[in-house]
Amino acid sequence: MGQSVLIAAFSGRALAQSARRAGFEPLVVDAFGDLDTRQAAADFRVVDGAMQRGFNTKSVVAALEALATAARVYPIGLILGSGFEDKPRLVVSLAKRFRLLGCSPETIAASKDPATFFATLDKLNVPHPETRLTPPDHPVDAWLTKRTGGSGGRHIRVFRAGVASRRRRYFQKQLAGERLSIGGLFAPGGAEFAPTRQWISPSTQNPFRFGGAVSMPEIDASLYRRLAEAASQVGTALGLVGMASFDFIVANGQPHLLEVNSRPGASLDVLDDAHGRLFAGHIAACLGTPMPAAVRSNRPARAMAVLHADRGPLTLGDIPWPDWSADRGTPGTFVPRGAPLATAFADAPTADEAQRLAAVRLAELEDLIYGHSKS
Structure with missing residues (x-):
């Protein structure tokens, strides 16, 4: 035990x-x-x-x-x-x-307070989208409004001109590009990083809803170094401890840091190994004990994709869940329209193949769940 x-x-x-x-x-x-x-x-x-x-x-x-x-x-x-x-x-x-x-209350607050966080990025010369605490005046470009401390993309909305400033929301210029994330493990002796590629699963109500992530994306070595260097600088400045993740969007070859999650994030599902090294490393980092040794493996890329109840609300039945599924609700659970419903996993030799297989399984899982539930 x-x-x-x-x-x-x-x-x-x-x-x-x-x-x-x-x-x-x-x-x-x-x-x-x-x-x-x-x-x-x-x-x-x-x-x-x-x-x-x-x-x-x-x-x-x-x-x-x-x-x-x-x-x-x-x-x-x-x-x-x-x-x-x-x-x-x-x-x-x-x-x-x-x-x-994990991180101290002060670090968690600083990483999610837009005034503190983006001022830290500016001090470190880490690129990020233009960000404001008040609505932009007569915007020419597309802007987003985000809730302070929000996660999972559900809090993000497209900014409409004329909307008044709201408490605990900030405004950020929208950039188009590839969504990449860096998972970090910060310990007293240094930090280690691993990249993931992420995507959204938009709906009418939640156009920037988190859709999934995949490990081992093919990233240019120079780009990866810039991502890891930015994560290292920011993590050190904020005093991060243990697992954390850094979400970027790469526009025209330039990575822009969007946010930091000063806690274990969704990438844990695709970056952890069979021995729970990330969890063990997190505990070690927080207690100041030796980190578990990294074990080289030839494991394939892993993708996780989130299924949402977009066909409509339902009450879960007795579902024959596939081995590659997770977040499996108990029979009788009511799931509102658009809420997270389950997760599909897929392993493949490359990130692209894993992501495609996860998408196929997501559709299969949706049919299975709705076919064994009450709407």
């Missing part, structure tokens, strides 16, 4: 599975409690309504304390996933009750 560790996220599935691979006992608080999470977790609690209303201090603390009290061995700390970047007071409150295994 390994050490137990608390995990809190909108979806704790990827972190729980990585923790298991690394030999830890994950204790999970999330918004879904899907079949995969229940299988990976030593224990879990579901915060009802968190995806619709966000996490709140009372329910999250109660769930975490219940898990910690019931654990076989008291957990070594708490890892935060998605769902906390826009709630700095909640992060501070959690840090007072549990040992945070």
Whole structure:
């Protein structure tokens, strides 16, 4: 039996599975409690309504304390996933009750505060799209409006001229280009990086919704160095610890940094290995213990693609889930239109092949789920 560790996220599935691979006992608080999470977790609690209303201090603390009290061995700390970047007071409150295994509340807040973050990029001469805290006057180019602390692309909207400034939103010039991300693991002795390619799955209501990611994209060596150098500079300046990810858009050969996720992100699904090295490395970085050694492998590229309930709302039935699927909801779960429904994985020799296979499986998974559910 390994050490137990608390995990809190909108979806704790990827972190729980990585923790298991690394030999830890994950204790999970999330918004879904899907079949995969229940299988990976030593224990879990579901915060009802968190995806619709966000996490709140009372329910999250109660769930975490219940898990910690019931654990076989008291957990070594708490890892935060998605769902906390826009709630700095909640992060501070959690840090007072549990040992945070990850970035400090101050670092999380700085990485998601547009005034602080983009000023840091300017100081480091790291390119980024033009960004404002107030709506642009008479814009000629296309602009976006984003929610401070938002993640997953659901918070992004196309800016319409004449729209008044809103609290906790900022404005960024839209760039066209390739979406690349750098997954980082920051430790006292240095940092290591791995790239992924990402794409969106647009809908009418959410035109920039996250669609998926794939490992091992073919990237020019010079471009990769620039991405990694920018990530290293920014991560050091912000004081990142453990896993983090950096989202770029490459326009006309120039990478522009869009945001930093100062926590484990979606790329964990495609970058982690069979031994949970990223999770083990995250724990080591946070505790100041030796990092696990990197193991060379000839594993193929891996893609993950998110399926959304775009055919309409449904109640999940008893579905014969394929082995390559994840985030599998329990029978009787109601899924609103457009909400995340499941995930498809695919391995292939190249990133392009893996992404194509994931798309095929996504369509197959959609037919399967809707065919075994009630609309």
